[in-house]
Structure formats: structure tokens, C-alpha cells
Amino acid sequence: MIVSISPLLTEDLFQHIWQFRLFTNSNLTTTEGEPVQVLYPGLHNHHAGPDFTAAKIKIGATLWAGNVELHLRTSDWYRHGHQHNGQYSNVILHVVFEHDVEFYDTDRMPPCVELQQYIPKMLLRRYDTLRQDAGFVPCEYGAAQVPDLIWHNWKERLLVERWERKTGTLQTWLLQTKQNWEEVCYRAVAHGFGLPVNEAAFLQLAQSLPHNLLARHRPSLMQLEALLFGQAGMLQDTFADAYPQELQKEYAYLRHKYKLQPIPAHLWKWLRMRPASFPTLRIAGLAALLHQSPNLFSRILEAESIAALERLFTVQPSAYWQEHYRFDGPVTQTRCPGRLAVHNILINTILPILFLYGREKAMSYYQDRALEFMETLPAEENKISQAWEDIGIRQHNALDSQALLQLKQQYCDSKQCLKCAIGAKLLRQGIV
Known part of the structure; x- marks a missing residue:
């Protein structure tokens, strides 16, 4: 039958x-x-x-x-x-x-x-409820009931998953550069300075200016700015201010010397962002960081506290950029990257590369340090993190917020409840 x-x-x-x-x-x-x-x-x-x-x-x-x-x-x-x-x-x-x-x-x-x-028929009904739920996440009415120990272990695994996804690009760069960690770190940092809308342009800029070339000019902040702004395609206008005129002259010489080709200026996005996030200030900040910190990746490995990393990435741009947001713009007071901006680049760039280094070199010490630093940094504040808070899932640090971002994007949105420790726990509760 x-x-x-x-x-x-x-x-x-x-x-x-x-x-x-x-x-x-x-x-x-x-x-x-x-x-x-x-x-x-x-x-x-x-x-x-x-x-x-x-x-x-x-x-x-x-x-x-x-x-x-x-x-x-x-x-x-x-x-x-x-x-x-x-x-x-x-x-x-x-x-x-x-x-x-x-x-x-x-x-x-x-x-x-x-x-x-x-x-058990109850198990089938629970699964159907999860699949049919149209809320923020399928288990939003039961997630807060899951024991903290399960949440803690699952969050750490989610963060590692997120880093493994991110480090795929870093591993490609390692192959391309024959394991040059300083070059890979430089590209990653440049990419991080461009987040959230100019990361592609920043990466293209970094790839047009190899780290070893910039290292030759590290003692001169003006030369670093000339190279970076020139390669960014931002020195092609006629300027009234003396400083961009000086950068133009310096870049013209360096461009001829190294046979450089700038990237298209139209790649940069300016709309609907605060002046502090303008690509000009981000480029000035990158130049100041490279000027201040030779062998940046080595300095990252030496940092024994999150405070040391915060100091490393809290840089003061050159005098011109302390009073301007754009070339020939009105004189106004600007600020060096705030603590939130520094935390963003540590969370999204520096700690993932530190974790990858520990894995590639079989030195779990650096992996543990990266996870420990994530637990030291405050949780991020965004729409997704607030939605988790609204259903009773607290985020005490950056490890929590990054893990929950991974959970939402890679599991909840596609309703992969059977692969999720929280969904599986709710499904089995009272059955096994």
C-alpha cells in the first residue's frame, strides 16, 4: 500500500x-x-x-x-x-x-x-514551526531559553567560521606574495580602511602600490601621501592650496621614476557619508599609519594587549588633514580616527589576520590571543545586533556580535536550523 x-x-x-x-x-x-x-x-x-x-x-x-x-x-x-x-x-x-x-x-x-x-510527531511540528517562521530569526521566541553554555560554545565556533571565510582572500594573497606577511597585512589594512563602501577602491590602490615601494619612502610622510593620493587619482585637478600643489609635484616625479599608473578617480564613493569617512581622510590616516609604524605586521604580533593595538592604530594625520576634509575645501577642525573606527579595523581586519597567522604557523598562542582580544573589545552596535538584543540575546563583547552576525547571515536567513546548535537544541528539547 x-x-x-x-x-x-x-x-x-x-x-x-x-x-x-x-x-x-x-x-x-x-x-x-x-x-x-x-x-x-x-x-x-x-x-x-x-x-x-x-x-x-x-x-x-x-x-x-x-x-x-x-x-x-x-x-x-x-x-x-x-x-x-x-x-x-x-x-x-x-x-x-x-x-x-x-x-x-x-x-x-x-x-x-x-x-x-x-x-515523535512533536519533533516534526517544531521543525515545521521553525521553517515557517517569518520573524527576525526562525527561533526568536525560544532562542533566549537555550542555556548559556550552549550559546557560548556555539558563538566561538561561529566566529571561527566567520574568520575562516574572511581569511580565504588572505591565503590567496599569501600565495601571490610568496608568504610575505607584511604585504598581506598592508593590503588587508588598506581594505579595512575603506570599509564599508570604499573597500574595493582601497584594495585596488594598495595593489597598485606594493608595500616594499612605500617602505622606501616611509621616513617622509609627504612622499607617502603623494604616492597614495596620486595613485588614488586625486591629484589630477588644479589646486589653489599649496599643499596639494606640492603633492602633485612630488607625485609627478615618483610616478615617472616608478612608472606608475593611477587608478580611476571615479572608483571613490563620497555620497551619503560623514566627512570623517571621506576617502581623503582615510587615505591620510593610512599614510600616517605607514609612516608611524615600520614593519606593521611585526608590531601587531608583538602587541600583548588590546590597548597596545589601539595605540598602534590611533594615528594623527598630517597638519593639512587636521584642518581639511578635501583638497581646497574649507578650513575646519578634523579628528583622528575615533575609538569606534579603530575597533572596527581591529575586529574586521587585524584579529582575523592574527588568527590566520597562528593557524598557518601552527602557533595556537596567536589564535588564542585573537579570540581573547575579541572578548575584550566591546560589542558592535548595528541593526542586526539590536535585533538580537530585542529578542533577549545579549552581546557582551565583539566576539558575541561578530558570531551573531555570522549566525544571522549564514544560518538564520537561509533557515539552516538543523546545522545550528541553537535550532537543534530547541528541536530536540524534551525529546532526548
Whole structure:
């Protein structure tokens, strides 16, 4: 007799139920009536082949070790052509939600067990509730009930995941520069100075001016500014102020000497941002940082406290930029990067690269230091962090806010609740 699959069940959920044994494991039998004991469900296989490997299943009086294949229906085995695929020849158990075929060739097929009656209906209803929820996050009405210990461990894992995503680009740069950490750090810092809207232009600027070239001119702040503003395409106008005129002359000489080609000036974005975030002030700040800190990456490695890193990145731009936001602009008092701006570059750039260095060099000390510094920095304030606060999820430091940003973007928005420690806990609560 053919029966209908529960509308609340998905293949992902069925695999989750098997993996974590969220079913009644007593009185299980095969469709032929042999008793079944699940001693170990196996390792979830995310590649081609059976769904679980290295399982240990006792069927009747025999202990089997091998692969397990899951389907919502028994007929899916035939529908997917497994009977003709050698990868499935060593499957020891076929686990289905519904046994929907009256004829099942037990001589040629593995034993089959139907789980439909052993899965709590409450679990299916909870999962459907999570999937259908249209709020800020699927579990917004239950997330605050999850114990702090689970949240703490999950947040640390989420932060590491976020850093692993970010450091993919850094690893590419390491290959391109033959493991030149100073060059990679310089590119990353330049990219960080451009956040949130000018990061692409800043990166292109940094790639047009290698770190070793700038290092030759580090003692002269004016030459650093000439190179950076010139390569940014910002010295191509006619200026009234003496200082940009001096930069023009210096850049003309250096451009000819090094055969430089500036990036297009139209890449820079100016609209709807505060003057303190103008690319001119950010470039002036980058020049001051490079002038003040030779071997910047080495200085980062030497920093033993978050306060030391704050001092390193709190720089005063040249005199002209203490009174201007743009070339030939009105005279006005400006400020060096505030504490919030410094924290942003530490959170988004410096600590991820410090973590990567520790991993690449097998020096867990630097990985631990990066995580420790994240717990020292205050939590970020933005729309997403405020929404988490509104549902009762507190953020005590930058580790929390970055982890919750990762959770929202990579899990909640796509409703990956089964892969989330919080969603999985809420799903199983009171069941296991």
C-alpha cells in the first residue's frame, strides 16, 4: 500500500533524526520482522555514495559494520538507481520513513527498517514551526531559553567560521606574495580602511602600490601621501592650496621614476557619508599609519594587549588633514580616527589576520590571543545586533556580535536550523 509522506518531513530532517538518534530505539524491526539495534548510526557522508558510513547495526543476532542509506520512501532506492550502482553494494541497512512497496527483493537488497512510527510527531511540528517562521530569526521566541553554555560554545565556533571565510582572500594573497606577511597585512589594512563602501577602491590602490615601494619612502610622510593620493587619482585637478600643489609635484616625479599608473578617480564613493569617512581622510590616516609604524605586521604580533593595538592604530594625520576634509575645501577642525573606527579595523581586519597567522604557523598562542582580544573589545552596535538584543540575546563583547552576525547571515536567513546548535537544541528539547 502506498502512503503519503508527512508534509512536515524533509530529507535533511530525516538525516538529522537518524544522525542524532531522535527516534525510539527500542522494538525496532526490519520490514521482514527481524529485531534491529542501532549501536552507532555512522558518520554523515556529504559526498557521493551512501548517506552514512562506518555504522554499527545489530540485525537479529548478527553485528554489522558498514554503510547506511536513508530515503523518505523505500521506492526511492529504485527510483535513484541504487540497485545498479556498485557504491551501494555494501549498504548494511536501508532506513526509510515509509515502506511504500509491497515487493522488496531482500535477496538482492539490504534489510529495510521503517521509522515512521518511532519518530515523535512533536519533533516534526517544531521543525515545521521553525521553517515557517517569518520573524527576525526562525527561533526568536525560544532562542533566549537555550542555556548559556550552549550559546557560548556555539558563538566561538561561529566566529571561527566567520574568520575562516574572511581569511580565504588572505591565503590567496599569501600565495601571490610568496608568504610575505607584511604585504598581506598592508593590503588587508588598506581594505579595512575603506570599509564599508570604499573597500574595493582601497584594495585596488594598495595593489597598485606594493608595500616594499612605500617602505622606501616611509621616513617622509609627504612622499607617502603623494604616492597614495596620486595613485588614488586625486591629484589630477588644479589646486589653489599649496599643499596639494606640492603633492602633485612630488607625485609627478615618483610616478615617472616608478612608472606608475593611477587608478580611476571615479572608483571613490563620497555620497551619503560623514566627512570623517571621506576617502581623503582615510587615505591620510593610512599614510600616517605607514609612516608611524615600520614593519606593521611585526608590531601587531608583538602587541600583548588590546590597548597596545589601539595605540598602534590611533594615528594623527598630517597638519593639512587636521584642518581639511578635501583638497581646497574649507578650513575646519578634523579628528583622528575615533575609538569606534579603530575597533572596527581591529575586529574586521587585524584579529582575523592574527588568527590566520597562528593557524598557518601552527602557533595556537596567536589564535588564542585573537579570540581573547575579541572578548575584550566591546560589542558592535548595528541593526542586526539590536535585533538580537530585542529578542533577549545579549552581546557582551565583539566576539558575541561578530558570531551573531555570522549566525544571522549564514544560518538564520537561509533557515539552516538543523546545522545550528541553537535550532537543534530547541528541536530536540524534551525529546532526548
